[in-house]
Amino acid sequence: MKAEITSPYRSVSEMLQRRVEESADREAYRYPAGTGWQSLTWAQTFERVRAIALGLHAVGIESQQRCAILASTRFEWILADLGILSAGAATTTIYPSSTPEECAYIIADSQSQVVFAEDDEQVDKLRGQRAELPDLHTVITFDGTSDGDWVLRLDEVEERGRTLAAQQPELFDELLGGIEPEHLATLVYTSGTTGRPKGVRLTHANWLYVAESMDALDESMLTEQDLQYLWLPLSHVFGKVMEMGQLRKGFPTAVDGNVDRLIDNLPVVQPTIMAAAPRIFEKVYNKVVTQAKEGGALKYRIFRWACGVGARVSRLNQRHQPIDLRTRIQYAIADRLVFQKLRARFGGRLRYFISGSAPLSPEIAEFFDAAGVRILEGYGLTETCAATFVNLPTDYRIGTVGRPFPGTEISFAEDGEILIRNGAVMHGYHRMPEETAAALDEDGWFHTGDIGAMEDGFLRITDRKKDLIKTSGGKYVAPQSVEGRFKAVCPYVGNVIVHGDERPYCTALVTLDEEAIAQWARDNGLGDRSYEQLAAEEPVRALIESYVDEVNAGLARHETIKSFAILPRDLTIENGEITPSLKVKRKVVENNYTDLLEGLYPNVRQAL
Incomplete structure (x- = not known):
């Protein structure tokens, strides 16, 4: 589909400003507060965004400099992001599950000057890496403790912004007026399913294109x-x-x-x-x-x-x-x-x-x-x-x-x-x-790395190019397709990783859905055993095997799972096996369980 997509705005901040003009008294955001929820209108949201933008200016942030956000999804994340953009700066994103070393890499690579950190736990990650972060001069925390110098609370920064607004009433409009469509808006670091994460450079024009396209x-x-x-x-x-x-x-x-x-x-x-x-x-x-x-x-x-x-x-x-x-x-x-x-x-x-x-x-x-x-x-x-x-x-x-x-x-x-x-395609990888x-x-043209085909105007994805399995017999297998079928058939499975590249046949590593398998265990005389204990039980293996047989019945012979192993624990972000967006890091899992996989090919080992 090709259609002309243009935006009447020069920046995301200008789009926000127009939204406030059109919807000032309407509800914009709702967020948890105590035992209930609290709401802010668009006008109230904009007041806080303006205070944050001017507060960043007060602590020394200039046009297109980077400010990172190290926090979970919450209303303040959005306030910080819109405040950064309205200051003419760019947002660097960091998952809150990142290790101190991963945080330091992204902050240093992006040359971020300021980091919004959720709480004292996240601040401590930065404090321990401070010697490696010469560009970082200010940390702003949502819930953490201020030291009045290197670490400031968000409300302190907003107060500085309001003070600056009173002193220089035209400054905020000047900051917005200085933002160009091609200015950097966001550095999103890929979660690194392979290799080190790359900073994807997305501009105001990219986001405006997406907004208009939506x-x-x-x-x-x-x-x-x-x-x-x-x-x-x-x-x-x-x-x-x-x-x-x-x-x-x-x-x-x-x-x-x-x-x-x-x-x-x-x-x-x-x-x-x-x-x-x-x-x-x-x-x-x-x-x-x-x-x-x-x-x-x-x-x-x-x-x-x-x-x-x-x-x-x-x-x-x-x-x-x-x-x-x-x-x-x-x-x-x-x-x-x-x-x-x-x-x-x-x-x-x-x-x-x-x-x-x-x-x-x-x-x-x-x-x-x-x-x-x-x-x-x-x-x-x-x-x-x-x-x-x-x-x-x-x-x-x-x-x-x-x-x-x-x-x-x-x-x-x-x-x-x-x-x-299209207009959403990045402007490149940061410093790569x-x-x-x-x-x-x-x-x-952006080369996606995904394989697919159009069917009556709809796109069907068949697999990741790098994930396609080619067995030693020369047959291709799309592992994600087999994994999807297995998840649909078996309500007791958590994750499935089909393996078989350059192997004589396909095997699988399986994790259990902890809640579902625990209930099944209680109903079948296995009591309240732990996940690890259940993963080793023969009745559980027999249960999963029955579903493997059911899936295999609908697959071509070269796609069938000939053997499988149940992992002693589920995949976790902490062990690097899934990304924070819940995507499986296939190679990491296979590397973590190399010996277990080798055990699924006993005849091959003996032949060697």
């Missing part, structure tokens, strides 16, 4: 009446693009990055839209299926019947075909018996979820769609500001990532690699000219 989507996608629930890591580009979409459209957003509170918060907040990573949907799916099984044979038969009826309705809707009277009656019964309860878990007002960051199993997407909880899968990369393809509420096809955003051009290399060209040249060709 606004140009079908009118059913985003409306002023929506209420967004935002929990995604704002250090990740997926979270950031949802921030930009809100600024353009003006709907309110409830912000809380605590994933443990997510399910409890949804019935309270009652959002209409929410973006999430596939792992969230997988966990909900596992819980729903296991609860249906625990209800007894009759309840489970009703559940399966309802899912079958819902799947028929889903497929007809995707093809824009009419639904006959008999099926409508059956669906109404299925909805009353099963699906209404699932929708109530999400607050009852949800129009759709957006899924991104990693592939979503089509089977799981169809299950939710059958229940009237639509998941619109999209696709993009850090290097393209995340928003490049998306399914629409009125035009979607499960198993694809949707149609291109307005203004996006797409092409394919000879090997099927997806090439993208060779890597930039490898990713961006002379004609402006």
Whole structure:
């Protein structure tokens, strides 16, 4: 799809200013406060953003200098980001789970002058690395302790900003007027599934393009009446693009990055839209299926019947075909018996979820769609500001990532690699000219590293180029496709990593869904054993093996999983096995369990 996309604004800050002019007294943000939630209007938000911007100017920040944010997703993250941009500076993003050494690398590489740190724990990471950070002169903490010098509290910085505003009333407008579209806005560091993280340079023009492109989507996608629930890591580009979409459209957003509170918060907040990573949907799916099984044979038969009826309705809707009277009656019964309860878990007002960051199993997407909880899968990369393809509420096809955003051009290399060209494509990797040249060709095409194909205008991703498995017999296997099928079939699995490159056959490393397997254990006479104990139990292995056999029955022979191992613990961010956006670092996992993988190829070892 190619369409002219232009923005009437010169910067993200100007877009914010216009939003305030149009929606001053409307709710902008909602955030946890005590046992409830507190709201701010757009006008109140803008007052705090202006104070932060001028406070940064007061501590010495100048145009296009970098200020990092080291914090979890919370309202203050957004305030800091918009304050940095309004000061004419650029935001460097750092995951709060990063080690002190990782923080130091990103701060030093980006040459960040200021860091917004969430609390004393995050400040301590910086304090321990201070000798390695000559450019860092000020730390601003949301909840931590001020020392009045190197570390300041956010409210102290805002007070300095208000004082400066009284002294120089025209200064804020001068700062905004000095921002150019091509000025750096954000340095998003890739989470480093391979090699050291790269700083992706995204400008105000990039974000403005994305905001206008989102606004140009079908009118059913985003409306002023929506209420967004935002929990995604704002250090990740997926979270950031949802921030930009809100600024353009003006709907309110409830912000809380605590994933443990997510399910409890949804019935309270009652959002209409929410973006999430596939792992969230997988966990909900596992819980729903296991609860249906625990209800007894009759309840489970009703559940399966309802899912079958819902799947028929889903497929007809995707093809824009009419639904006959008999099926409508059956669906109404299925909805009353099963699906209404699932929708109530999400607050009852949800129009759709957006899924991104990693592939979503089509089977799981169809299950939710059958229940009237639509998941619109999209696709993009850090290097393209995340928003490049998306399914629409009125035009979607499960198993694809949707149609291109307005203004996006797409092409394919000879090997099927997806090439993208639009106004959201990065301006390069920070201080990495060779890597930039490898990713961006002379004609402006960004080489994604993903393999895919267009089907009736929808893009289907088949796999990561670097993840494709080629067995020693010369057969290609797309591991993510096999992994997705396994997750859809087995409600007791957490993560699956299919292995087999240059091997005679495919094997898998499996982690368990801790909550689901614990309930199964109690129901099957294994008591309250730990995850590690259950992973070693023969009945658990037999359970997982039954699902491996079920998946294998639908695969080509060279794709089948010939052997598997259950890992003694789940994958964690702390061990470097998954990214903060819940994407599996395949190579790290394989390296961590080399001996276990070798044990899955005993005949090969003996032959050597």
